Amino acid sequence: MLENKPTQENTAKPEKPPLQVLTRPPLQNLSYENLPQPIAISTQNPQLVKIYSNEIFEFLEATEEETLIKGDYFLLHTEINHTSRAFLIDWLVNIHAKFKLYQETLYITVNLIDRYLSKRMVTKKQLQLVGVTAMFIASKYEEIYPPNARDFLMTTDQAYSKQHLLKMEVDMLKVINFHITFPTAWRFMEKYPELFHNGAGILAEYLLELGLIEYMMIKYRPSIQAAAVICLANFLQNKSFTWKAEDPNESLIKECVKDFYKIFKSSSNHPLTSVREKYMRKKLDVVRLEEDAQ
Template sequence: MEVQAKRRPAADYIERVQVDIMPNMCGILVDWLVEVAEEYKLVFDTLYLTVSYIDRFLSANSLNRQKLQLLGVSAMLIASKYEEISPPSVEDFCYITDNTYMKQELVKMERDILNILKFEMGNPTGKTFLRLFIRSGQEDKKYPALSLDFMRSYLAELSLLEYGCVRFLPSVVGASTVFVARLTLNPDSNPWSKKLQSVTGYRASLLT
């Protein structure tokens, strides 16, 4: 699924599609959305799907920078409905923007996102693969489990802020996160086992 064009953002959408949005603006938006996710205690998958929706929407539709926050909260509204048991309401997302946007504006943007993405809302993210790869590396006792978990999560969230990461497949991002976390915590040890290479399908040379 991750290689299907309909589920992938364009690697150069800011340069090719957008005329009023810069990469740093997307980073600021995602940083704020991390806080929104924490405020409403959303699962990590909701945040990752939100960023995926944003990137895919901006790959196909030019947007005024004044509407970027509206796109962000509307994308998170959709992702919440997809992932959460009790998602926040439209009113909650209006409130979190200090009522910058009206309910009708969020609902319209939600409709626009769904139409642009052709209702293809289920797609694997870096978090999907990270979760899978973590299970595969748990037999290795060279790394403190809690520290490794925090490091992987931190690196994975950093990738959401970086526009340059959009050109990589989610599985590459997930595998690279595991690789860098293990290397950081134990630089004197080989961070990539044969099992991880087999499960991920990536050699260490492709992740550095």
């Protein structure tokens, strides 16, 4: 039997080429013209997708009518009124801040409350359950890590059970026909990024949130409210500011600005202070602005 003896060819290891050390010219020999230049960073938020913003806001404006409340729905209620709603939302502002939720969540919550109360008659005892359920739904829709049912029930001092919350959730979703995707005034604020300067941005947020407490403001479309607070905030910061945005609803915006201005001037004496205290914690000089507005 033949033996497979290794030959010289297949036993010899291939020789490796000698290592070549790559060198580069010293830094002092490089001309400044050839140095890499820093990438120009845009000051605009890429999430605003400026190239599509006009189409986006045209679509939002076309759909905002779908979730508007027509008329005074409190005429249908016997145990709750505008004051009851104001106290509920003022309390929810604190809950919203406690859980550190997104601003959009608060605006969705208030819209769900108004739409539900416009079609369901509730008692005073059920009103807090309506509010906490609306925020429960809004959180699950908007937040990445929403608080669970137990967290929300604890905010009510265990006034309701988990079965109460889940039953109200099912009924609320049926009443609003599972329609949770809609434009809010907070979303329309992104339409005017160029006017967010010299502190006008946070002041506009404050004005808009003050409007959530007042029932009379639901007569204005979200796009009108957003334009109005942007205009008013810039005016309060700069008395010579003039609204230059071309808008077919300019007269309606001016009317809305007047209502927001009344709300702002009365905020220092308002019995419900959650929004005011929230923005004072954000270092907004509310007192000085109120004194200047007088």
